[in-house]
Amino acid sequence: MNTITTQSPLATYIVRHADDNVIIGQRLAEYISRAPELEEDLAVANFALDHIGVANHLYTYAASVDGGQSDADALAMMRSEREFTNLLLVEQPHSDFGELMARQFLFDAYQVGLWGALSESSDETISGISQRAVKEAAYHLRHSSGWVIRLGDGTQESHDRMQSGIDRMWRYTEELFFSDELDQEMARAAIGVDPAILRTDWERVVDDVLEEATLTRPSDPYQTGGGRSGGHTEHLGKLLAEMQWMQRSYPGMTW
Amino acid sequence: MDPDAEEQMFAAVIAADEKIEPRDWMPDGYRSSLIRQMAQHAHSEVIGMQPEANWILRAPTLLRKAILIAKVQDEAGHGLYLYSAAETLGVSRDELQRLLHSGRQKYSSIFNYPTLSWADMGTIGWLVDGAAIVNQIVLQRTSYGPYSRAMVKICKEESFHARQGYSIMMTLVDGSEEQKAMAQDAIDRWWWPALMMFGPHDSESSHTEQSMAWKIKRITNDDLRQMFIDQTVPQAHYLGLTIPDPELAFDEETGHWNIGEIDWEEFWATIQGDGPLNRERIAHKTKAWDDGRWVREGASGYAAKNRSLDKSA
Ligand SMILES: [Fe+2]
Ligand SMILES: [Fe+2]
Numbered sequence: 001m002n003t004i005t006t007q008s009p010l011a012t013y014i015v016r017h018a019d020d021n022v023i024i025g026q027r028l029a030e031y032i033s034r035a036p037e038l039e040e041d042l043a044v045a046n047f048a049l050d051h052i053g054v055a056n057h058l059y060t061y062a063a064s065v066d067g068g069q070s071d072a073d074a075l076a077m078m079r080s081e082r083e084f085t086n087l088l089l090v091e092q093p094h095s096d097f098g099e100l101m102a103r104q105f106l107f108d109a110y111q112v113g114l115w116g117a118l119s120e121s122s123d124e125t126i127s128g129i130s131q132r133a134v135k136e137a138a139y140h141l142r143h144s145s146g147w148v149i150r151l152g153d154g155t156q157e158s159h160d161r162m163q164s165g166i167d168r169m170w171r172y173t174e175e176l177f178f179s180d181e182l183d184q185e186m187a188r189a190a191i192g193v194d195p196a197i198l199r200t201d202w203e204r205v206v207d208d209v210l211e212e213a214t215l216t217r218p219s220d221p222y223q224t225g226g227g228r229s230g231g232h233t234e235h236l237g238k239l240l241a242e243m244q245w246m247q248r249s250y251p252g253m254t255w
Numbered sequence: 256m257d258p259d260a261e262e263q264m265f266a267a268v269i270a271a272d273e274k275i276e277p278r279d280w281m282p283d284g285y286r287s288s289l290i291r292q293m294a295q296h297a298h299s300e301v302i303g304m305q306p307e308a309n310w311i312l313r314a315p316t317l318l319r320k321a322i323l324i325a326k327v328q329d330e331a332g333h334g335l336y337l338y339s340a341a342e343t344l345g346v347s348r349d350e351l352q353r354l355l356h357s358g359r360q361k362y363s364s365i366f367n368y369p370t371l372s373w374a375d376m377g378t379i380g381w382l383v384d385g386a387a388i389v390n391q392i393v394l395q396r397t398s399y400g401p402y403s404r405a406m407v408k409i410c411k412e413e414s415f416h417a418r419q420g421y422s423i424m425m426t427l428v429d430g431s432e433e434q435k436a437m438a439q440d441a442i443d444r445w446w447w448p449a450l451m452m453f454g455p456h457d458s459e460s461s462h463t464e465q466s467m468a469w470k471i472k473r474i475t476n477d478d479l480r481q482m483f484i485d486q487t488v489p490q491a492h493y494l495g496l497t498i499p500d501p502e503l504a505f506d507e508e509t510g511h512w513n514i515g516e517i518d519w520e521e522f523w524a525t526i527q528g529d530g531p532l533n534r535e536r537i538a539h540k541t542k543a544w545d546d547g548r549w550v551r552e553g554a555s556g557y558a559a560k561n562r563s564l565d566k567s568a
Binding site: 022026029030032033034035036037038039040041042045046048049052053055056059072073076077096097098149150151153154155157158159161162242243245246247250253254255 | 301304305308311312313314315316317318319320321324325327328331332334335338373423426427429430431433434539542543544546547548549550551552553554555556557558560
């Protein structure tokens with residue numbers, strides 16, 4: 001099977017956001033049956049479903065923008081590590097519930113701004129998908145920030161673990177606001193948004209929640225990025241190996 | 256009310272096919288049988304998440320992945336309904352979980368088998384949820400009100416699960432030779448364990464007689480099993496799959512499918528903790544619970560602090 005690549009800038013742009021969602025959906029799905037309470041198994045499954053649903057819509061649209069040569073499953077299952085363009089934050093594994101919620105909270109706060117801005121897109125399909133996604137993201141953010149606050153301001157142990165979750169994920173947050181040429185091109189065409197403009201609102205939400213949670217905003221200046229151009233951490237390849245295993249082992253079949 | 260009158264009232268409700276409600280008087284044995292059965296049922300829903308969660312990350316398409324996540328999520332929800340229904344009898348969910356973790360309460364033996372291919376997701380939906388439905392449709396008429404109402408809610412979702420499972424099987428048998436072989440291999444492994452889900456023969460079942468008298472149980476194990484066999488054999492034939500039982504034969508006189516003997520040694524071993532994955536299933540569950548301790552403590556620490564803040568304000 002040939003490698004699947006996107007052709008047009010628009011499809012490439014859509015696929016970045018689809019990639020973010022499928023990867024964080026997969027990370028959340030890992031946790032199902034492992035949560036601290038059954039209620040949380042339900043919630044995590046719910047968020048995984050929302051993210052995978054958004055990814056499916058976006059991939060489907062990207063495939064059609066490129067003339068229908070490919071489809072959502074091919075885009076998700078048949079591209080390699082270097083071709084995935086998700087943010088590094090979403091591919092990070094979690095070693096406990098604190099890291100899982102830290103990743104989710106930092107990402108939810110970003111997605112609320114992103115989908116809010118993309119709801120205004122001149123591209124009707126993108127704005128339609130975003131209008132639905134922004135409601136889901138707001139709900140996710142209420143849930144994840146609720147946990148950050150409860151755990152941050154809970155016991156000493158939960159405070160320390162929540163802090164170390166935030167510390168662990170913090171170095172991938174600059175990347176949320178990097179903007180490259182494609183972002184700027186899409187923003188000029190009023191199709192997309194320049195991620196740099198999302199920063200102020202994100203910082204306000206994050207600072208408010210961290211403060212209420214009695215947590216400290218990490219001061220370590222180290223930040224890393226590169227996901228949008230296929231430069232990943234070592235974690236993504238293993239995630240893809242598992243996610244893509246069926247389609248790679250039995251190519252071209254219907255399931 | 257004097258004790259005799261209470262007992263007569265209970266007997267009258269049962270005789271009239273009406274429901275016993277949490278505040279009604281009930282014999283101790285009725286209460287403890289219900290707790291045992293409902294807890295076992297709740298535990299089965301929750302432990303049953305594991306074999307299917309095992310394939311979520313590898314699901315072959317985004318749509319199949321979403322459907323499987325939704326199904327496992329439903330099972331968690333079923334566990335929740337059933338635990339809260341059991342709580343109406345005066346036990347707590349935490350206590351029931353402790354009994355599960357320590358092996359003093361059981362769950363359905365079927366979930367101790369490994370899921371080894373994608374076809375197992377089809378077979379579980381078709382056979383395991385299918386068998387659960389046969390059981391649960393009858394349990395809608397069970398004499399304890401909260402249990403009966405939980406079953407009505409749950410049955411709707413289970414039939415969706417069974418249809419999804421059958422749809423996976425249909426796709427596989429319409430597919431490549433490899434896919435067909437995968438489907439056959441799955442039914443080869445799951446057929447007998449699915450039949451064991453109905454429990455031992457009536458003659459071997461210690462609880463059947465009393466449970467039938469109290470109308471907790473409405474149809475015996477063997478009769479339920481037969482209903483399942485009769486509905487499933489034609490479906491397997493329609494799929495072009497072979498049921499792994501050389502003695503399987505249709506009895507023209509009774510109109511039922513007869514089967515060979517179930518391997519009861521395997522059944523009892525699995526019930527008693529020596530099935531293929533009993534230890535792993537409980538270890539997985541216990542680990543999740545232990546790993547989550549600091550989270551639960553954090554949440555209750557926060558709640559306690561905020562209660563006392565409210566008071567001082
Ligand atoms: Fe269920
Ligand atoms: Fe089910």
